[in-house]
Amino acid sequence: MSTTKVVYWGTGRRKTSVARVRVVPGNGTVTINGRPGDNYLNYNPAYLAAVKAPLQTLGLGAEYDILVNVRGGGLTGQADAIKQGAARALCELSPDNRKPLKTEGHLSRDPRAKERRKYGLKKARKAPQFSKR
Template sequence: MINNNIKTVYRGTGRRKSSVARVKLIPGSGKMVINGLPGESYLQFSPNYIRITYGPLKTLGLSQEYDIFVQTQGGGLTGQADAIRLGIARALCCINPTNRTGLKLEGHLTRDSRIKERRKYGLRKARKAPQFSKR
């Protein structure tokens, strides 16, 4: 027996600082679920975080075309929002390779590689030195 209700799933992974987001795009109505919670609720109804996560979809005009399911971990909300954005953009590239040019021009496919600098010996943090005493 063949099930015709099977929908195609497009996947993308995004990273930012110590955050990782695994994104699944499924053709649907445009809802977002992050770690089992509605997207707006998980992002604390912050217009900035919501704008960041929906950025790639708005760029291509696909805001109401796909349901988004995200599993994210690590870091804070800013890092997770940027990781989700990258994951969505990569999944959209899997859907149609012509989406890549528009997303690249807007900067949605660029991974922000800035991470925390390692601590060096003799210092308190990466660059903070102990107080200098002349005598």
Template sequence: MQATENKEKVVYWGTGRRKSAVARVRLVPGSGEIIVNKKPGNIYFNRIPDYLQAIKGPLETLGLENDYDILVNAHGGGLTGQADAVKLGVARALCELAPENRPPLKAEGYLTRDPRAKERKKYGLHKARKAPQYSKR
């Protein structure tokens, strides 16, 4: 997570993770456009508004939704995991932008990494917790 200056444009970086998804997020001054893996955000996330709302959440908390473009490189997991990973990456990049952004983002829960992940399968069971059917005789 670092800010780099490139041709008078300042770029703020943030990395987000959720389940097995990883998103490397760049915030660039712009018009509020979301680009994920070189595709527009609404196309990448299949026009599901919940995912786009989640991604814009940290920016809306600070009132910056139309001030920065979000450029994302996401891999691993599914759309839900990637959307939440992008949300965390955006929040972390906003903390890089200005340290005073941290308290409102933390209060809204945007800086907390969700630790839930798929539980491993155990031997003797069908899935992580699903046991074989019990037979009395």
């Protein structure tokens, strides 16, 4: 007889970061790329709060562990990608979780990303200095 472990998956994206998030029953620990969450996020309380926000919204902070593989981008993008992935995983847990997560904005992807550089310009919008003569 095989023992099946309950695992809920979710994928989150932000800027160039992609996070694959697993939510499993546990005691509320966050593990990111094999490291403790607070260590990976440089003990930044804003990043930790963003990662745990979906669980806090549902009042499940100490009931589930978050296991994450994340690639690309910086810590801000990665933290927001983890937040979205965790929210999607919690929607798999129960369809009733979707409404409170949606109202808090945890399920929507932030579309802002770096704007591409255009030819004839120095950066995306910065033009070279204009010379009249």
